Amino acid sequence: MANIFFTINKMYNGKDDIWNKTTDYEKSQAYFLLNRSMSMINPILAAEISRIKISTSGSMEYWQSILSKQYIKSPNCFYHISPKKKKKEKEIATNKYIPKNEIINYYCDLNKIDHATYIELENKYKNELYLELKELEENI
Numbered sequence: 001m002a003n004i005f006f007t008i009n010k011m012y013n014g015k016d017d018i019w020n021k022t023t024d025y026e027k028s029q030a031y032f033l034l035n036r037s038m039s040m041i042n043p044i045l046a047a048e049i050s051r052i053k054i055s056t057s058g059s060m061e062y063w064q065s066i067l068s069k070q071y072i073k074s075p076n077c078f079y080h081i082s083p084k085k086k087k088k089e090k091e092i093a094t095n096k097y098i099p100k101n102e103i104i105n106y107y108c109d110l111n112k113i114d115h116a117t118y119i120e121l122e123n124k125y126k127n128e129l130y131l132e133l134k135e136l137e138e139n140i
Contacts, residue, residue: 003026003029007022007026007027007029007030008030008033008034010022011060011063011064011067011068024056024057027056027057027060027061028056028057028060030060031056031057031059031060034060034063035049035050035059035063038063045066049062097130097133097134099130099133099134099137100137103133103136103137103140104118104133106136106140107132107133107136110136
């Protein structure tokens with residue numbers, strides 16, 4: 001992964017001899033990340049490059065020629081950190097919650113499902129189902 005960012009940083013160095021020494025293999029490794037980021041910045045150009053199926057090293061040359069003129073250093077869009085999902089307090093609370101049989105029967109009648117479907121829901125979507133059942137129990 002560090003090699004990919006190193007290759008992208010070479011694009012913005014301002015020295016063409018460093019970029020020209022970059023191998024086609026290194027360019028093709030960084031192609032996906034660059035094209036993905038460029039689809040956020042220049043969606044039309046990125047879509048056209050993908051549509052006409054230019055080789056990965058050729059498209060990297062194209063992006064390097066355009067971006068080295070636009071930016072002095074590499075843009076921050078390459079280095080953003082996506083936020084990590086935090087566990088909700090409600091999800092933690094559902095681990096301790098056990099629904100009563102009356103609530104389960106009422107939920108099945110309300111949604112017109114049989115008990116086998118309920119068990120299937122419980123197996124696949126336990127947290128969401130228990131949140132609904134807990135809210136239903138509080139509202140009754």
